[in-house]
Amino acid sequence: MLPYFTGQFGNAASQIHSFGRNARDAVEAARETLGQAIHARPQDICFTSGATESVNLAIKGLFHAGGKVPQHFITVVTEHPAVLDSFRRIASEGAEVTYLPVDAQGILDPRLVAGHLRPHTKMVSVMAANNEIGVRQPLDEIGALCRKHNIFFMTDATQAFGKTALNVQSSNIHLLAASAHKIYGPKGVGILYCRRSRPPVPLVPIIDGGGHERGLRSGTLNVPGIVGFAKATELALAEMNTEQARLQELRDALFEMLQRGIPGLRLNGHPEKRLAGNLNVSIPGIVNESLILALAADVACSSGSACTTAAVDPSHVLKALGLGLAEVHGSVRFGLGRTTTRAEVQHAAQAIVKQVQNLRSQGAG
Numbered sequence: 001m002l003p004y005f006t007g008q009f010g011n012a013a014s015q016i017h018s019f020g021r022n023a024r025d026a027v028e029a030a031r032e033t034l035g036q037a038i039h040a041r042p043q044d045i046c047f048t049s050g051a052t053e054s055v056n057l058a059i060k061g062l063f064h065a066g067g068k069v070p071q072h073f074i075t076v077v078t079e080h081p082a083v084l085d086s087f088r089r090i091a092s093e094g095a096e097v098t099y100l101p102v103d104a105q106g107i108l109d110p111r112l113v114a115g116h117l118r119p120h121t122k123m124v125s126v127m128a129a130n131n132e133i134g135v136r137q138p139l140d141e142i143g144a145l146c147r148k149h150n151i152f153f154m155t156d157a158t159q160a161f162g163k164t165a166l167n168v169q170s171s172n173i174h175l176l177a178a179s180a181h182k183i184y185g186p187k188g189v190g191i192l193y194c195r196r197s198r199p200p201v202p203l204v205p206i207i208d209g210g211g212h213e214r215g216l217r218s219g220t221l222n223v224p225g226i227v228g229f230a231k232a233t234e235l236a237l238a239e240m241n242t243e244q245a246r247l248q249e250l251r252d253a254l255f256e257m258l259q260r261g262i263p264g265l266r267l268n269g270h271p272e273k274r275l276a277g278n279l280n281v282s283i284p285g286i287v288n289e290s291l292i293l294a295l296a297a298d299v300a301c302s303s304g305s306a307c308t309t310a311a312v313d314p315s316h317v318l319k320a321l322g323l324g325l326a327e328v329h330g331s332v333r334f335g336l337g338r339t340t341t342r343a344e345v346q347h348a349a350q351a352i353v354k355q356v357q358n359l360r361s362q363g364a365g
Contacts, residue, residue, distance in 0.1 A: 004224040012221045023223045030230035037233050039167040046192045046216045051158040052082040054177035054192035059086040061203030063095050072096040072118045075125040076108050077320045104322050105270040106135035110142050123152040128160035132317040133269030134278025143172030162236030174201050185232030189225030247336050248276035254345045261353030277336040282327040286359045294355040299348045302333050
């Protein structure tokens, strides 16, 4: 990224001189890399400021492209707030939106999608992997259903990108959102894959002012961020299989150590169909915020989505799994990543068990 902050500072949209063309070439090379990562054509990759903007453009853009005719959309109650809030917005403007439930392990049954299709259903939106409990959804089955009924299929792949295999062709995905920072790339850059053929997805842009990105998203491109996203993607894909196997081993070791030291601890989500680096558990007898604060100087963990940490409402994802309020308020999410070591996992487990015991003994849970 460094050269594009300094010596190669050209604007990728200014192609009459070499400075702009160099920037454009870097952007197009990145577009090629990111397209290959999901088996997409590079011209179908639109750069944005992140997945939140991408899902807003996909949902609102598709709705506004439909005009005044009745439009029905299907999504899932456990989606990220960016998706749910975007659907609430278009619902306030006249769209019909169906929010489907998940089972006790967080999985959406494709048959439930089939049962809620209508003649004017325009899009189904299902996230690839959940940000709180790591559960992976059956994209292939839902995509096949959408293909059969000629319905657009969108997935928020923010958590899954670079960590699990994604193929927009075989999964019949028309719209896909991702962010660079989830794979150790720079913050503030993302993509929206928008299929331009067989059939093309019609989107009305939500940002106007110059017609950049083939008319989908105006604004000067973040060339260093885009270059960084592509490099982070290369690194993530090169080590994906070995790294995910390593993380799964560490995650399972952490879970086993916590189970041994904390009576009554339970896993939230599916035991197998989930991301390797995610562990979400409910701990009886404590309130998660008390535990998080007790660990804050040494262990980083959370009680829900990092995008809703200012909210006092309990996790909508865990409530959707059927957990009671005590279980929801006693839930903690741990994320394991590229720098996590076995020694850190052992240290974290010991610290967590110790603090849970302290909180329970003090009645401070």
